[in-house]
Amino acid sequence: MTTPILTIDDLNVRFSGRRTVHALNGVSLSLAPGEVIGLLGESGSGKSVTLRALMRLMPRHAQVSGSVEVAGQDVLAMKDAALARYRGRTVSMIFQEPGLALDPVYTIGHQIAESVANHEGVSMIAGRARALEMLERVRIPSARTRLDSYPHEMSGGMRQRAMIALALACRPQVLLADEPTTALDATVQIQILLLLRELQQELGMAVIFVTHDIGVAVEICDRIAVMYAGRIVETGTLREVVRDPRHPYTQGLLSATVHGATGRGRLKTIPGAPPSLDRAPTACSFAPRCDRAVPPCREAVPPLYAISPERGARCIFAREPERAETMA
Amino acid sequence: MLAPAPDRGGPAQPLLEVRGLTKHFRARTKPFAPPKVVRAVDGISFSVAKGETVGVVGESGCGKSTAARLLMHLMPRDAGDILYDGERVGSTLPLRDLRRRMQMVFQDSYASLNPRLTIEDSIAFGPTVHGVRDAAARNLARDLLRRVGLEPNTFAGRYPHEISGGQRQRINIARALALGPSLVILDEAVSALDKSVEAQVLNLLVDLKTELGLTFLFISHDLNVMRFISDRILVMYLGEVVEIGPVESLWAAPRHPYTAALIAAMPTLDPDRRTMTAPIAGDPPSPIDPPSGCRFHTRCVFAEGVCAKVHPVLAEVGPDHQAACLMAIPGSGHSGAAA
Numbered sequence: 001m002t003t004p005i006l007t008i009d010d011l012n013v014r015f016s017g018r019r020t021v022h023a024l025n026g027v028s029l030s031l032a033p034g035e036v037i038g039l040l041g042e043s044g045s046g047k048s049v050t051l052r053a054l055m056r057l058m059p060r061h062a063q064v065s066g067s068v069e070v071a072g073q074d075v076l077a078m079k080d081a082a083l084a085r086y087r088g089r090t091v092s093m094i095f096q097e098p099g100l101a102l103d104p105v106y107t108i109g110h111q112i113a114e115s116v117a118n119h120e121g122v123s124m125i126a127g128r129a130r131a132l133e134m135l136e137r138v139r140i141p142s143a144r145t146r147l148d149s150y151p152h153e154m155s156g157g158m159r160q161r162a163m164i165a166l167a168l169a170c171r172p173q174v175l176l177a178d179e180p181t182t183a184l185d186a187t188v189q190i191q192i193l194l195l196l197r198e199l200q201q202e203l204g205m206a207v208i209f210v211t212h213d214i215g216v217a218v219e220i221c222d223r224i225a226v227m228y229a230g231r232i233v234e235t236g237t238l239r240e241v242v243r244d245p246r247h248p249y250t251q252g253l254l255s256a257t258v259h260g261a262t263g264r265g266r267l268k269t270i271p272g273a274p275p276s277l278d279r280a281p282t283a284c285s286f287a288p289r290c291d292r293a294v295p296p297c298r299e300a301v302p303p304l305y306a307i308s309p310e311r312g313a314r315c316i317f318a319r320e321p322e323r324a325e326t327m328a
Numbered sequence: 329m330l331a332p333a334p335d336r337g338g339p340a341q342p343l344l345e346v347r348g349l350t351k352h353f354r355a356r357t358k359p360f361a362p363p364k365v366v367r368a369v370d371g372i373s374f375s376v377a378k379g380e381t382v383g384v385v386g387e388s389g390c391g392k393s394t395a396a397r398l399l400m401h402l403m404p405r406d407a408g409d410i411l412y413d414g415e416r417v418g419s420t421l422p423l424r425d426l427r428r429r430m431q432m433v434f435q436d437s438y439a440s441l442n443p444r445l446t447i448e449d450s451i452a453f454g455p456t457v458h459g460v461r462d463a464a465a466r467n468l469a470r471d472l473l474r475r476v477g478l479e480p481n482t483f484a485g486r487y488p489h490e491i492s493g494g495q496r497q498r499i500n501i502a503r504a505l506a507l508g509p510s511l512v513i514l515d516e517a518v519s520a521l522d523k524s525v526e527a528q529v530l531n532l533l534v535d536l537k538t539e540l541g542l543t544f545l546f547i548s549h550d551l552n553v554m555r556f557i558s559d560r561i562l563v564m565y566l567g568e569v570v571e572i573g574p575v576e577s578l579w580a581a582p583r584h585p586y587t588a589a590l591i592a593a594m595p596t597l598d599p600d601r602r603t604m605t606a607p608i609a610g611d612p613p614s615p616i617d618p619p620s621g622c623r624f625h626t627r628c629v630f631a632e633g634v635c636a637k638v639h640p641v642l643a644e645v646g647p648d649h650q651a652a653c654l655m656a657i658p659g660s661g662h663s664g665a666a667a
Contacts (some may be wrong), residue, residue, distance in 0.1 A: 041521055216595050
């Protein structure tokens with residue numbers, strides 16, 4: 001096995017203030033160079049917090065423990081200067097709302113050039129040349145004129161392309177993508193997904209792609225990690241997870257997805273709602289909603305049961321491919 | 329809930345008939361420049377039969393939400409007629425009566441509830457305005473809470489910020505039903521919900537529809553949801569209806585290239601059949617100065633010279649199925665059309 005470019009080990013994030021939230025509870029994940037992993041989960045499952053922890057974009061009151069290592073560097077121990085070099089150069093991030101992520105008072109060309117000049121110590125003129133190259137690469141029409149456009153002068157799809165150009169301008173080894181296609185129209189979403197897939201193959205970077213949409217994950221990911229209540233509950237290759245989900249939550253999520261379902265029937269649903277995370281979980285967080293739950297599920301947090309070297313699920317029934325619903 | 333309005337025209341009369349509905353806005357694109365016209369809704373016509381679910385799909389800026397607001401009279405229309413069960417809204421059917429028969433659920437479950445009212449008060453508010461006594465309105469609210477799957481003793485006294493998004497959307501549905509409407513307009517009502525919650529709310533809507541004999545106008549950008557819930561689908565592009573037909577035939581054989589592109593743009597669930605090419609390039613153009621002729625011609629792979637000149641109208645392409653494409657109109661001059 002190749003050395004991973006990114007390793008997260010037992011990462012815990014707790015926000016305390018008026019209300020305490022145990023946002024991440026022992027997340028472990030590793031990513032090989034050039035690999036695309038999808039973090040799949042619903043709101044509050046901890047997928048965005050994981051990305052923010054990787055970028056060290058945490059509010060002051062967040063308590064973080066565990067270890068995060070990217071390209072041989074200890075991310076949680078980095079000082080300001082190292083952190084500034086790390087962000088954008090080693091790891092870069094794209095967001096759901098390009099309108100909020102881009103600076104409204106500078107042109108697209110200026111923003112990209114500035115980032116390149118800062119990270120690589122080259123002149124703004126050289127930076128601008130890279131900006132042009134990047135805008136062409138993300139297929140923004142008439143890229144040369146668009147260098148001098150402000151974000152508000154562009155359409156949603158074009159802004160998203162510009163943000164991708166900015167994120168990739170310094171050739172990062174890891175790209176973090178936080179629902180980058182969720183706010184886009186259907187016909188534009190597929191264009192951006194295809195663009196990301198193509199750029200990933202060309203540039204060979206590793207990607208963590210956060211999404212709540214299984215269809216989007218299927219289009220772009222090699223591997224899937226399913227998150228629930230601040231924990232990874234199942235990992236495996238895309239095919240394994242989609243075709244043979246082993247965690248009851250993944251199974252429920254896949255059958256609750258309205259995909260190819262036609263009317264007059266009922267959709268299968270997962271009853272109830274995700275737990276509040278005001279206390280650290282001491283049992284399987286999914287047990288209250290699970291129709292297979294047995295007493296041991298409510299007594300201890302289930303470990304990640306390995307099914308194969310690359311595949312595991314945090315469920316005591318994980319090794320029984322048979323979905324014996326009658327067990328309970 | 330209040331007694332539903334009587335069925336006047338019988339089952340054959342459409343519950344809702346819309347003719348030439350139009351709304352233009354004036355917008356300044358630059359300071360001091362003369363304002364331009366945004367053709368948000370540009371002469372759309374359709375009807376909704378009693379008991380059916382019509383889905384409206386389209387991308388941002390196609391006018392689907394503006395159309396819903398015009399139907400609800402949340403803003404005045406520039407032109408066009410709206411007939412509710414055969415009665416002209418505004419003349420023979422007063423607005424106050426329309427509101428009892430037509431209700432709406434919005435996308436943002438939080439913004440559509442008054443944060444200072446308890447859930448029970450929010451649901452009881454409408455009936456009280458329409459003359460129901462306080463105690464009766466409260467009983468009604470509790471009954472509706474039960475119907476949407478929320479235990480009244482737990483939820484009645486809570487405030488909107490104390491409950492989850494899925495629960496809030498159930499409250500909004502309960503409130504919409506409190507006046508006993510026959511038509512409910514759902515504007516992206518499940519779009520903000522998580523997938524597992526979305527499925528629960530969709531099931532609830534299907535159940536309520538059967539129990540109460542409701543008619544739905546369901547607006548969404550999510551084609552998976554549309555296919556599940558709709559009997560007929562209406563596709564909008566830049567303020568116009570480009571295709572309308574039964575969900576099965578529209579899915580099996582879309583006749584407008586835009587409909588086909590929307591369906592082809594849906595992400596797959598099969599890892600071995602990933603999408604390899606995007607069905608259309610570019611973003612939807614702005615409804616300010618829409619393209620001439622067929623508004624879709626700037627993004628259409630089948631576009632020919634004639635498409636920029638001739639504006640296609642909806643033409644019959646199958647049973648109950650219409651499309652506004654020159655290829656579907658014989659003798660239109662497009663090489664793909666029958667002579």
